[in-house]
Amino acid sequence: MEGYTFDDVLLVPARSDVLPSDVSTATYLTPRIRLNMPLVSAAMDTVTEARLAIAMAREGGIGVIHRNLSIEDQVGEVDKVKRSESGMIVEPVTLSPEEPLSEAIAVMERYHISGVPITNETGTLVGIITNRDIRFQVETAIPISAVMTAEHLITAPLGTTLEQAQDILGRHKIEKLPVVDAHGCLKGLITVKDIQKKVQFPHATKDGAGRLRVGAAVGVGVPGIERAEALIEAGADVIVVDTAHGHSSAVLRTVHEIRSRYDVNIIAGNVGTAAGAEDLLRAGADAIKVGIGPGAI
Incomplete structure (x- = not known):
């Protein structure tokens, strides 16, 4: 039995007429969200909270806050990203003079x-x-x-x-x-x-108010819809209906319900077939997460 490592593989250089400075990696995450860097951080509790989401957005990508938090705590993480910087902070944190x-x-x-x-x-x-x-x-x-x-x-x-x-x-x-x-x-x-x-960050992913963009993950059913409502209110730019098997009736119903109630970008998944992607698009998803792996456990 033979195997290969990266050291065994060489990409042979060829002629190029393109300079690195002329290359654009910009793409669309959804029809309304443009990324200058086509990278999205995973909605995992070991990966994405506010710190990484801020770093991702500053460089032109986007982070998705995981849902292994209480609704209040997840809203707090989204709020940290949205308040981290802005052209003008439209709703700054304020206090009254009587407070301690x-x-x-x-x-x-x-x-x-x-x-x-x-x-x-x-x-x-x-x-x-x-x-x-x-x-x-x-x-x-x-x-x-x-x-x-x-x-x-x-x-x-x-x-x-x-x-x-x-x-x-x-x-x-x-x-x-x-x-x-x-x-x-x-x-x-x-x-x-x-x-x-x-x-300092000319390629940052920002919304119309100059705030960094951020995504947030939700589950399915009534709890997922209630979580989505709170996250949208907090300013989340994209809601990710995040499940291991996205081609299911519960996911389709959740996507349809969020789409019918809110004008928000929706990503749904994960799926591994064309039929799954088509059903999610018909339900109202703007983008699809593709690929079903063994997971991290």
Whole structure:
């Protein structure tokens, strides 16, 4: 019996008229999601959570958050990806001035951010708290209003471009620029890090709001549909109906139900036959996971 290793195989070089810089690896994951790097990370609990999903999207691919989590925890992972960077953060995390300083510290740690806008009950921007404000604070039970920056806030009006925002940030030597409407209500947040990331990762997979794209896996039946609803609400760009055998009545019903309720990209699988792929497409899937292996166990 003979076997071969990679060292036994050689690809013979041939003439090429194409330069590497001229090659595009861009493709479509679904008709509405374009990837610059045709790689999707597996929806496995040993593979994809927020950290990998962020890294995948920054390089032009996409990650799929696994479903071996509570709905709340999986939604949290999706939320981390969607909030990790943006052209303008449309719904930034905010706190009220009455909340304790400990809550601001917890929010910054949870989302890996260095500052939080402070708004009142009407949504009006009343201050901002950053690491600089809390760095030497020992007492964390005091209200945020006691340490936040409330005067001489630098803001920008709705419609401010990233180029204009970069100029304002540089001129005032600040890292966060709240965007407010004519009434002073907070409508968004632009940060230095987001502008830098746009330059650092030019091929990133982003949605129409400039946020990184992310997928999330669900199971079948009512639990799968309820999970899908929460994930779509959190901003998941694609729902993956993820099962070992995708050519089954339960998967087909789940795909059809999600498609009838929500305008969302759907991937379904896994299948190993043309008939399975055709049935999933008829049920409403935008893309199919192909290939049934022995699994990881």
